[in-house]
Amino acid sequence: MSDAAIEVLGIGNAIVDVIANTDEAFLAAHGMSKGGMALIDEAQASTIYDAMGPGIEASGGSAGNTIAGVASFGGKAAFIGKVRDDILGEIYRHDLRSIGVKFDTPVATSGASTARCLVLVTDDAQRTMNTFLGACVELTPDDIDEALVASAGITYLEGYLFDPPLAKEAFRKAAKIARGAGRKVALSLSDSFCVHRYKDEFLELIAEHIDILFANEAEIAALYGVDDVAAAADTLARQVDVAAITLGAAGSLLIKGNERVTVPAAPVAQVIDTTGAGDLYASGVLFGLSRGLPLAECGRLGSIAAGEIISHYGARPQTELASLA
């Protein structure tokens, strides 16, 4: 462990998931792109919610899920994100704080309600997400606690943060503080549509500020205009310290300098809902890196966390990850 007071600090959109089963016809009827994340406004959220089936609610948000995973492994974790002073915001804060995550971002007392993501899960366990960003748009550079960022071994940023304009500025501010303090900065590319929206900015950001990069194959393809991960591996190795690329059921590939480590996915009896698979994979890798573990071990922890999360609905661990490690 380093001298960092916080091992991993996550900054992301604070979102409560509303998870329901659906079928392909529903996705088609509503023009949804299966497996993707679409931004919707409150009126669209209302329309989709009225049409979808009964759900369960659970705290989510990409970086929030990752941070919950880090805490579940036993890591010292913190989160910066914006909720409103409403019941969903209360739930969101509770679900992080109750597992020991430091989460002190001031809540919004006016404006839109706490963000919701309507997560539609098909029988193949794929999830299609529709996000109403709500109070997330109120996250500003002022919410970036400089001392906290400077004290965190790794600051982890989700690409989705580029969607709310002020959050993007907050994102850049955090990255600069972290680097200035000699800390590591990690980025998740989040979603291939997100990469298409911000490709040039992401490329610049990676070149300038990112030490650790998380992505899946589609995101790498979108970012570098390549057909497969292998074609981008050397570029990644030059640009970042560590790249961790998820390959779905095939596991993941970790890249560090000349090292190439392939890690299998953890066996899962029944895959129920893949929401959060990438987020939780990142939690294992980040926890491992923060403890200075070998790359293969970091990947193994990532696989364990991803395997736990896809075995049930919802993107927060239901079994303590430390007990599975």
Next chain:
Amino acid sequence: MSDAAIEVLGIGNAIVDVIANTDEAFLAAHGMSKGGMALIDEAQASTIYDAMGPGIEASGGSAGNTIAGVASFGGKAAFIGKVRDDILGEIYRHDLRSIGVKFDTPVATSGASTARCLVLVTDDAQRTMNTFLGACVELTPDDIDEALVASAGITYLEGYLFDPPLAKEAFRKAAKIARGAGRKVALSLSDSFCVHRYKDEFLELIAEHIDILFANEAEIAALYGVDDVAAAADTLARQVDVAAITLGAAGSLLIKGNERVTVPAAPVAQVIDTTGAGDLYASGVLFGLSRGLPLAECGRLGSIAAGEIISHYGARPQTELASLA
């Protein structure tokens, strides 16, 4: 099918569950009676919530769960219950309406928030419930839609409704309307503590108004002061048309006149959370009775529904029960 527009109408406390894993020590530290349901005020709810782990949220409430089960079997179902005009109330209404349940009780626009139940699940899958009744106390006899009750083949009442004073009056009003219209009235005894609170009133109610009675062994013991169900079977057979007594992992016993049918529990790969087991058992039996099915078949449907619900967190079906029947 009878001439009833609605096959089963449920009247109950409209409650959103907040479900979290816990251990025996937590229950002991907070003086909770394992397996029971305790009424708590908003301040106690806040204290317990602050102390408990991260959760998931899902619509619940005993009769609400049963009605969701009836609808999931394909039955025409309706619900009367009180929520507030807040986000949890919106979720509660959505989760019933989206599966075709008629639910038109006016929402409360002032007073306490929508009811919450803090459900603590131990490793043995037992659930311990702490209910803040919130807006449920606003349910009054005026909320009993006379035409709806008169049109429903079976009106199903949860014993928990005796806790909010005006709801008890609403309960009695509904029972009288249903019987006056030549319909059937069903009651769940809900909880042995609930039986202890209202023993004499329940005995009088059963004698006067109840056609179909649901209970578990502990509730029967509390009501009749007997050691086992067998000792009360003849009394039950005289007092109600049908009594359906759940026996935990041993299944259930259905009693009708001289008939005694024992039904095994459905096999379940892993029991995760027993919340709603009795509620969903009732849904299968009520659906079967409303369709005029033989007693053994009613019990079998009850076992199937209970088996589905205990295989995951939350007390609403995640698989369409009609597909399992």
